[in-house]
Amino acid sequence: MLAPAGILMVTFLLIPIALTFVLAFTNARLISPEPARFVGLDNFARLFDSSTFWSSLRNTIIFAVVIVPCQSAFALLLAILVNAKMRGVNFFRTVYFLPVVTSMVVVSMLWMFMYQPNGLVNVTLAKVGIAGPDWLGDPKTALFALIVMSAWQAVGFHMVIWLSGLQTIPGDLYEAASLDGANPWQQFAHVTWPGLRQTRTFILITITIAAFSLFTQVNIMTQGGPLDSTSTVVFMAVRTGFQQQQTGYAAAISLVFFVLVLAVNLVQRFLTRDKDPRK
Amino acid sequence: MSDHLAHVADASAAPAVRQAGTHDSRTAGVLTMTLRIVLCFVFGLPLVFMIVSSFKPDTQIFADLGGPAAFLPVGDLTMANYRGVFDRVPFATFLMNSVIISVLTVVLGIIVNSMAAFALSRLHFSGQKLVLGVILATLIVPFETLALPLLWWCNQLPWIDENGLSFSGWLDTYQVQIVPFVANAFSIFLYYQYFDSIPKELDEAATVDGAGWFRIYRSVVMPLAGPATATVAILTFLPAWNSYLWPLMAVQSETLRPAMVGIDYFKQLNVSWGQIMAYASIITVPVLALFVAFQRSFINSIASSGVKG
Numbered sequence: 001m002l003a004p005a006g007i008l009m010v011t012f013l014l015i016p017i018a019l020t021f022v023l024a025f026t027n028a029r030l031i032s033p034e035p036a037r038f039v040g041l042d043n044f045a046r047l048f049d050s051s052t053f054w055s056s057l058r059n060t061i062i063f064a065v066v067i068v069p070c071q072s073a074f075a076l077l078l079a080i081l082v083n084a085k086m087r088g089v090n091f092f093r094t095v096y097f098l099p100v101v102t103s104m105v106v107v108s109m110l111w112m113f114m115y116q117p118n119g120l121v122n123v124t125l126a127k128v129g130i131a132g133p134d135w136l137g138d139p140k141t142a143l144f145a146l147i148v149m150s151a152w153q154a155v156g157f158h159m160v161i162w163l164s165g166l167q168t169i170p171g172d173l174y175e176a177a178s179l180d181g182a183n184p185w186q187q188f189a190h191v192t193w194p195g196l197r198q199t200r201t202f203i204l205i206t207i208t209i210a211a212f213s214l215f216t217q218v219n220i221m222t223q224g225g226p227l228d229s230t231s232t233v234v235f236m237a238v239r240t241g242f243q244q245q246q247t248g249y250a251a252a253i254s255l256v257f258f259v260l261v262l263a264v265n266l267v268q269r270f271l272t273r274d275k276d277p278r279k
Numbered sequence: 280m281s282d283h284l285a286h287v288a289d290a291s292a293a294p295a296v297r298q299a300g301t302h303d304s305r306t307a308g309v310l311t312m313t314l315r316i317v318l319c320f321v322f323g324l325p326l327v328f329m330i331v332s333s334f335k336p337d338t339q340i341f342a343d344l345g346g347p348a349a350f351l352p353v354g355d356l357t358m359a360n361y362r363g364v365f366d367r368v369p370f371a372t373f374l375m376n377s378v379i380i381s382v383l384t385v386v387l388g389i390i391v392n393s394m395a396a397f398a399l400s401r402l403h404f405s406g407q408k409l410v411l412g413v414i415l416a417t418l419i420v421p422f423e424t425l426a427l428p429l430l431w432w433c434n435q436l437p438w439i440d441e442n443g444l445s446f447s448g449w450l451d452t453y454q455v456q457i458v459p460f461v462a463n464a465f466s467i468f469l470y471y472q473y474f475d476s477i478p479k480e481l482d483e484a485a486t487v488d489g490a491g492w493f494r495i496y497r498s499v500v501m502p503l504a505g506p507a508t509a510t511v512a513i514l515t516f517l518p519a520w521n522s523y524l525w526p527l528m529a530v531q532s533e534t535l536r537p538a539m540v541g542i543d544y545f546k547q548l549n550v551s552w553g554q555i556m557a558y559a560s561i562i563t564v565p566v567l568a569l570f571v572a573f574q575r576s577f578i579n580s581i582a583s584s585g586v587k588g
Contacts, residue, residue, distance in 0.1 A: 001395065005392055008461055009417070009462045095319045103562070105542055110328075242527075
């Protein structure tokens with residue numbers, strides 16, 4: 001009974017993982033009459049020489065470094081706001097979650113329109129006397145614009161994860177704390193925050209992986225531009241491996257990306273590891 | 280784990296904002312309520328804008344931008360954008376493809392992953408722990424790292440069709456959009472956890488009655504695993520319906536493309552924003568409606584994904 005899933009996972013997960021390591025050292029092309037040839041470290045040499053690669057890597061890292069703390073903090077704020085015992089709280093949860101069920105493709109189209117020089121964002125800013133820039137057309141603002149719309153789309157997902165963490169904290173802990181005279185901030189620092197330790201690790205890791213995988217928004221809204229200011233590692237891999245059909249080179253990019261994700265993941269797990277041996 | 284998560288969507292007893300009491304806490308209550316309402320606008324209005332604009336000609340959309348009319352169905356309303364969508368591209372085909380692909384991925388995923396989980400939870404064979412360990416380890420590999428090697432690999436795979444064995448590769452087919460996404464480590468894990476919580480005595484009773492493993496799976500365990508199936512269905516459906524990167528690369532024919540890739544192609548035709556909003560609304564509103572109707576299961580499914588770390 002394990003066989004169907006086993007065969008599928010080996011074919012579409014384990015073999016492609018192994019292939020990444022093999023193809024990265026070849027000149028394989030997506031469609032080619034000639035068999036792939038081993039080329040040693042050529043792909044990597046070319047990659048580390050490419051300025052687009054370094055800007056893609058830099059953009060990916062900036063995107064992750066900004067969005068990971070901002071989005072997780074914002075999601076926690078939302079979770080606390082909708083963790084109240086009151087009528088209509090489900091309504092708020094549902095509305096905050098709506099963008100999550102909307103596909104990133106649709107969200108990208110929608111925000112592309114809102115970010116136009118004469119679009120909804122700038123018209124609204126003009127009402128309060130601010131002249132908005134051409135958000136997606138200016139290298140200085142394009143990545144920031146992507147960060148805002150990405151957080152808007154995904155924050156509801158992490159709100160729900162935080163919420164499930166918040167609800168594992170027993171209510172009597174709060175009662176005890178408030179009997180001891182703890183103010184809301186102290187309650188948060190000494191009851192809520194320590195109670196969310198496991199949830200924190202999970203949120204950190206999932207937002208980071210999602211941030212590193214940034215692709216859809218870039219492909220639809222900016223095509224990596226202007227001046228490579230929004231190109232990302234995955235976007236570059238797709239451009240070379242698919243549009244230019246250079247599978248070997250794209251596999252090298254994927255391999256670098258894979259190592260990066262794995263390294264960041266291990267560091268995060270190490271930093272957030274369970275330091276309490278009793279647990 | 281599933282015990283406490285099952286109640287996430289219920290109002291909780293945890294840190295409630297104290298409603299009555301001192302003046303201070305009343306001010307705090309009003310402030311948090313205001314914040315909640317403002318955030319509703321932040322998350323809801325862009326979607327309202329999308330739907331409302333889909334009924335307006337472009338001139339009306341731009342004329343309304345400056346005020347609340349942008350979010351209200353007022354002025355010159357028309358169905359022309361919707362008619363335009365169907366006229367410009369084979370939209371019905373795109374939509375049908377999306378439905379076929381997501382439904383098949385969900386149905387096959389439920390069967391294949393629950394069977395695997397049943398084997399891991401109920402049958403005994405050597406290396407069981409190792410298999411489970413490998414499955415869980417693959418959870419941290421983002422699909423994006425594999426997409427390009429997988430694309431090359433799928434182009435090498437054989438397929439059996441009415442003309443016998445074919446070696447032309449899987450690109451530009453339905454199966455390339457379905458088969459690679461059927462087996463899913465997280466679905467197996469969800470089923471595995473759920474099956475473990477179903478008492479083994481039930482299997483034993485069925486064995487005494489002469490049932491084999493497959494009967495136990497089909498008639499005892501699966502009927503009890505409804506909540507796990509709902510979660511797996513939701514968590515498989517959303518990415519299948521919304522998938523973009525993979526069909527963009529693996530499928531070129533208009534007749535096989537799903538709606539998400541279609542909208543991108545539609546955009547390049549330099550059509551009006553009203554038509555883009557109409558296209559976006561048609562592929563979004565059914566999912567939003569499903570979500571609102573099954574809001575509780577959706578949110579619980581997402582919450583249960585929070586345990587995989």
